[in-house]
Amino acid sequence: MLSLAKRIRETVTPARKTSAFLSQGVLTPEEFIEAGEQLVFKCPTWTWEAGDPSKAKDCLPDKSRQFLVTRNVPCHRRAKDLEGEYVGDTEVRQGESASMTAAAPATGAQQNQREEQGGVYLTMRGWSPMWWQIPREEGGMGGATATMAMRRSCSWGVGRGGLLGGEGGATDQDGVAAGLGAIQLVESHFTSPAKAATSTADTAAALQEAARETSTASGAIADFSGAGEEGKGSGGGPAGAGGGVGAGGGMLEDEDCPDLDSYVEDNLMQGDEATVQAGGVSYLTAQEPDDPILPTRSYDLSITYDKHHQTPRMFLFGYDESGQPLPAEEVFEDVMQDYARQTVTMEPHPHLSSHHASVHPCKHASTMKIMLENLTKGGKEARVDQYLFIFLKFIQSVVPTIDYDYTMSVDAGGGNN
Amino acid sequence: MTSTTGPGDALKFVAFSSLVKVEFWTELATKKLDTYRLNDDAQPIYGFYGSGHDARTPCRLNLLGESSFDSPDDEGRRAAGPGARFEECRAIGYVKNVNTKEAFKELDKPAALAAIARETWADAVESDRAVAEPELLLRFLLLTFADLKKSAFLHWFAFPTLGSQALFRLVSSRPASAAAPGVLLGGPADAASVVRGLAGLWARSVEGTGRPHCPPFFVVVKDPRPGGRDDGDGEEAVAAGLRVLSLLEFERERTGGEVGDDTVVFGFVDPCSEPGGMPGWPLRNFLVLLSARQEHITRPSPVRHPRHAGGAAAHTTGGGPSLLGRSVVLDIDLSAAPSVSGGPGEAAAAVKAAWLPARVGSLGWEPNAAGRPGPRMSDLSSVLDPARLAENSV
Known part of the structure; x- marks a missing residue:
């Protein structure tokens, strides 16, 4: 219901026509596209996507440039x-x-x-x-x-x-x-x-x-196993200690649901000496004694344009290391705890049919304004195409362990073009 | 990684780990309702992978939303627009969505996978089509049962492989950026020129096929003419005396006598970032192609395989030292592997039997999260079901 109301609100809000990114920290749709182009150019791990055509926003001129996505961003720690x-x-x-x-x-x-x-x-x-x-x-x-x-x-x-x-x-x-x-x-x-x-x-x-x-x-280990007990039942361990499947732990208790063990076929996957199975136990094995076993989750991040707040908006969707979608309570483990469920909530993605964690944009504009002012005070010209880089720095404070910056370091290392 | 491969050992390949995006499942659910309905025939789909991953993430094959279900028409549309650059290499697979749990359980899985392995052999290797379309070597099978009411998807991946024995021997392994005198590829400058050359190859491929995908396999050759050539793509690559060609371009030049056998390195885009330098799954069937068609493509042995790490970043930024540091050159001994060049008739049949052993259908199945030979379950009720979401929404 609430999201329906928001959608209506967004429909009736007129799209911003004049640039005010310095004075108010907001973006016009055209500026969002410009900043997005720069992000995609500098950081090729980000790409434009169209999403569901029926959900395309009219204010964004190009149907194929509706939102920005980067996928499989590692998240090693909570x-x-x-x-x-x-x-x-x-x-x-x-x-x-x-x-x-x-x-x-x-x-x-x-x-x-x-x-x-x-x-x-x-x-x-x-x-x-x-x-x-x-x-x-x-x-x-x-x-x-x-x-x-x-x-x-x-x-x-x-x-x-x-x-x-x-x-x-x-x-x-x-x-x-x-x-x-x-x-x-x-x-x-x-x-x-x-x-x-x-x-x-x-x-x-x-x-x-x-x-x-x-x-x-x-x-870390203690905490992870704790999380498993709360949220997933015995099947959730990435090392597979409990048997069963990752996020399917809860389902196994459901009487209608098939017991996955009954599907096991031991004749398949028989030993092949040239095969190393990844993603299972081996990738979680500690390399050194002081390197604790950590679950490596991965996140798909997307940046949409929020017409009502006239700012970009960040959405996150997580997968555990066996590739299963993370339920909300586990996504919130990767958000600074002060923000979880307050500033960061589960919302329907505006261009997709699933629910993602979202950083609420109500204060984005004022935050961005001050960041841009600081940049100007430092003697640098604040340009609109840098907006999303600064925005991403700011988002990092909300989700500090989702390490999307590692993808950009490639660019920083190679980048004079 | 606890086990490593040393020189002289059988070469091991790190298996693909599937990562099915939630968009894929929602798209599959839509297809099931609108298109497939009760039809449980195998339907063509695509998976995507790339290189340049963080070392602690496994060798991923990703299934996406729309683009995994692309038809040829969609391809043109997508190539023209932005996007579709994620995980630049494409694998061709089938999804077989059965209608009941019982059907999932009773399905003859080895037979289903063996059929794809035979198809791979016939299409890609026997007919030589993989030289022009290397994607034909990258196959997978996805068995699913979609419980739409519960938003739960029972699924099992298999990645067919030809040849069940460890037929390839590792001679040596070193970083591509390490200088090694007297070999074709050694040192940062060479590694950099390969990355640039691959960018050029990718651009030619996009132009030629209209598809935005990076060629998964390529050939690095030394330019026979000292001083290089001055015809366009990648001046710096020319300066280093190395060129990157597609398999098809290579075969043409080789037939024309332009390229000598001793100046060739075969390359592939490796989705595996395993620190020990073990290659990922795509190399396996590529080596089968190289071994089986030695008279066409390469001299007997050894063959060197640089592992290109860097993917999209390499293509648009020109790459940096950090990126190139992860490419690996492997010397691989193919002499134990049977070759089609043995002759017609019985010999050819023997070769085929070696590459397509009886148990080929039981190899390459992805284990479940517990490491056992069984399917996985993706439960999307928490991300799709409004009732459960309400608990977490404000």
Whole structure:
């Protein structure tokens, strides 16, 4: 019902005709196409798609350029775990930061000040702003901050700073500066002052839980098996320990449903010495003792144009490592926990017939505006065709472990054309 | 990967892992209702793969929405527009959607797969058509039972392979970017020129066929004329003295005497990023083609196979060092593999028997998530069913 109302709203909203991407952070449909063309050009892993022709939006001039897609983006770790890990490093500070937030309703300026104080603000809000600070190398970061910064730089690999690398090296710094602004905005806009207190309580609870998790030998494994118990029944383990199939765990309990074991035919797939089966146990086997067994999920990401909010809108669809679609509760494990079910919800995809997780665009414009202003302040001309690159940086703070940037690092490495 | 292949061992191939996008299932459901209905004949579909993956993701074959069900008409339309660049190589398969669970269970699966293996042999190898259409070597079978009421799809993939024995021996393996004096392909400059040459080949292929797909197999040859040629595509490739040709172009030039046998490297786009350098599934049937048609395509042995990693990124950016670092050159000994050149009649029949053994129908079935020989179930109720979604929506 609600989505029907939204569709009607989108139909009656007239398409924006005049450019206002600098003054309001919004895009016209034509600017969306222009920015999309630049993204596709710089990052060939992104492509245009038409989607269901009956769902094509009239405001977008080209029926074959309705939305942007990148597929099979790896997601090695759960955002949930990262938050836990960081908090685990810094639990000493939690009382301090929690009280600060409770006392001070979040406004952009105050958050800015808090951010100047280094670790305190960051401690409160989890680790996501951390990597924006890596290139700044300012003093005042606590030890825990440094630790986390190192961890981030290790796990995210090369090329991250080069996201805007096609524009020349100097852009990196600007991009980072813009990113910093974005994080503050993300925080201030997605968390209303009224919610700050609630979120503090939530965070405190999360801290305890996370501390408990990280105190076990390997938090990631413990957490994953926990997730399996909650959501999928015994069949969900990627290592196949429980038998059955990935997402089919719930179905096996259904009496109408076939027991998959009854379909097993042992005469098939008999030993062939030239075959190595991938995707099964071997890819999940640890290479080194300190390399925990991690489920590698993959995501299909799409960026649509939201005519009502006049901004791009991000949709995510996840698959577990055996190729089964992830149910909503498991997708939310890959979203920063403050946003799951609030800013990020399951919605019908505007061009497809399935439901995807979506980052709600209500604050995109104001966030993008500040990011673009920061870019301009840094002495760089903010161009409309860079919009989606900056947008993707901003989205990364919501889904930090969905590693779409690795695909762009290829471009940053090769890219002078 | 716990096991690795060392020099002298039988060459092992990393099997495809299927990844069926939810759009494929919704499209299949639509086809079932509107087109197939109760018809459970095998229907042609396409799967897609590419290279340049993250090392921890397996060797994927993707089934997409519309484009997996493309008809020749759609192809032209799609080639003209944007998109369809994802996972640039295309494999040709069949979906056989049966009407009941019982039919799924009772289906003679080895017979179904053996039929495709025989077709692959006849179409691709025996008739030599794979030289012009290398996609014919990339086959797969998808058995499904679609429970539309529950949005649940029981399915089982099989990737037919010719020859059940480990007939190929690995002589050596090294990164393409590693300089190795005295060989055709060695060092970053050569690797870079191969990537550029492949981009040129892809462009020629798109122009020639109207399809946006990258040729899955290719040939790298040393230009016989010192100083290179000055006829167009890829000046830097010319500077390095290497050219990338399609199988067909190669065969023509070879017949014309332009290319010598000792200056050839065969290449393929590898969907496998396994760090140990083990090749992915597409190489397997390609080696069968090379072995079986030695008198046409290549001299006996050894054959070198650079593994191209980089895919679309390589084509549009010109590639960078990080990209080329993952291409691998394999020296492979084909001498144990039977060749059609043995002669007509009984000899040919013996060769065919070696490549199409009785148990060919039971090889190449994808295990289920538990690693057992059984089908998988995709339950889409959580992403399609509104009732369950309501719990997660605000």
